Amino acid sequence: ASATPSVRPMPTGKLADWFILHNDRPWALETRRAAYGIAPITPQSAFFVRNNLPTPPESIIANRDGWRFEVSGVARPGSLTLAELKALPTRVVASVLQCSGNGRAFFPHRPSGSPWSLGAAGCALWTGVRVADVLEHFGGALEEAQYLTATGAEDLPEGVDADQVVVERSIPLDKGMDDCLLAWEMNGEPLPLVHGGPLRLIVPGYYGVNNVKWVRRLAPTAAESGAKIQVSGYRVREVGESGGPQHPSMWRMNVKSWLNGPGGDGGPVVAGKAMLYGVAFSGERGVSRVEVSADEGQTWREADFVGPDLGPNAWRSFVLPVELAAGEYRFVSRATDRQGDTQPADATPNHRGYGHNGWRDAALTVNVVNTLP
């Protein structure tokens, strides 16, 4: 007879083990808190998914290297296949990808859209070529260009104005030239179709929506895209106000942190010594400090960063050793970034529930017992 295994069996990989399903048409899959673990890199198998339109067919990854994208707004407009792109110098960047609506569920005014709590975010290693090198390959951006505009390759429904539905986003051209990548690998493996394979834009430190998947066109442009997703969507406006270009676009991600465990899935934790753990990040800045409170922010203890610092756009894991007696605890964490911004207790409500970073709502409830039931 075989001995009782001392470690947990391999996860079954069932969708529900890793995700909260908000929608399957188009996909909206939220990573469960307990699925993050302590490592700073989120595995593909547990990485959240958010699509605005149905996913393109599998056939677009049948011949990845044959994928062709256009480049305009440059001295010599043209196109490249993925195979040709791979011949340019390659980089790996660690960056958090987080949906603009992550934390929407916490806003009391119940904004429309998927009610994400904390799991519409992940941190991955992205392999690709710098946008700056791609534009250089085509003779450089035209002088009037101010923005970098990327277009997704989804089939658009018939009979609708393309601008109403196309996923096309613009970011400042300086940002695009600075550190953006056209990426074909995620955590060292071919980019899965749901995450934008064969090729997606990575905008380190910017909200998810800017990281256009299935890129079929990249262009320095004089103006921002006229697509609805750019003009009125993904902008911060007051509750009840209608959106327009006068409102700030969801670009750089603000400072944020949360605890993932122990007991992240609500399961009981045995009394005694325990290690609280979580993640903290701030777009383009990195974090300098994380504190944890067990009394709703009256007193704080500083946590320790653990594991590698993968750069200013990655998240950092933090831990705090604690001694827990039986009972129920509510722990919160509060991060400060390298420019001195600290998370507020409560996020400012805005119409669509974007950019939530209040520490109070992100509390981890830990149920400590003397012996496991």
Ligand code: MSS
């Ligand atoms: N792209 C495309 N093409 N399409 C879509 O829909 N979405 C957005 C991005 N990109 C899209 C795209 C979003 S919105 C998000 S978040 C992201 O993506 C996600 O990713 P994944 O990979 O995770 O799925 Mo909100 O901000």
